Amino acid sequence: MSISFYIMADKPENERERERAIATSNLIASPHVGRFRPILDAVRDTLKAKSAAITIVYQDSTYVLxxxxxxAGIYKRSTSFCAHAILSPDELTIVPDAGADERFAGNPFVxxxxxxxxxxxxxxxDEDGTVLGALCVFDEKPRDFVTxxxxxxxxxxxxxxxxxxxxxxxxxxxxxxxAVQSSMQSQRP
Structure with missing residues (x-):
């Protein structure tokens, strides 16, 4: 029996900027399930995949919006595939076989x-170009290619x-x- 260890993703260089952007975005403060559902259904259908999600990678967690x-829920950033995806902001992160990829082999989700x-x-x-999370799609079967x-x-x-x-x-x-305007008005004499 061999033991394999997965690689936790590093945090991006602009992590503080990302955290500020996420904190002010209201993305993780309230649910948005219905708004994203048509997109998730479409990406699952496109790839004939079992699962899809919209995630926000924030502090030590990955929030599945x-x-x-x-x-959906809150998962550990240390096991998050999306924490790896945000490190390559200008490209898709494609993992054809997670069990054969040193970043993910041994990951409890694999x-x-x-x-x-x-x-x-x-x-x-976000509108300023800061990467907040990922649209992801995944399946329990490896794939050789994506068209x-x-x-x-x-x-x-x-x-x-x-x-x-x-x-x-x-x-x-x-x-x-x-809220700020209302707070200022209530403080007037």
Whole structure:
């Protein structure tokens, strides 16, 4: 029996900037499951994959804002595939066989009967270009290849997800501005 250890992703150089952007975005403060669900269904259908998610990688956790094919929730950043995806902000992270990839072999999400064997992560950016998390899709069966059409579709769906992220962030700015304005008015003599 061999023992394998997975590699935890490093934090990006702009981690403080990312954390500030996430904290002010309102993305992890309230659920947005319904808004992302059509995108998740489309990416699963495109790749005929079991699961998909919209994630935000923040501090020591990965927040699954919306999921299809598994339970949304908060997971450890140390085991997160998406924590690796945010390190390559300008490209898709494609893992054809997680059990054969040194970054993921031994990961508890890989080493189960229905574990992750195939993964694609598309980094999600805010309006300023800061990577917050990923649109990801994964399956329990390894894949030898991803077609150019599939890649193009994933990138198009990533852009749709980013538009929703931007809308949520803008609403947070409006709501935050209203709260500050209301607080200032209540302090007047």
């Amino acid at each position: 919306s999921a299809a094919g598994f339970e 080493d189960t009967i229905e574990g992750i064997q195939f993964y694609i992560g598309a980094p999600l950016r 150019d059409d599939d890649r193009a579709r994933i990138i198009a769906l990533k852009k749709e997800a980013e538009a929703i992220v931007h809308a949520i962030s803008k609403q947070a700015d409006v709501d935050g501005g209203k």
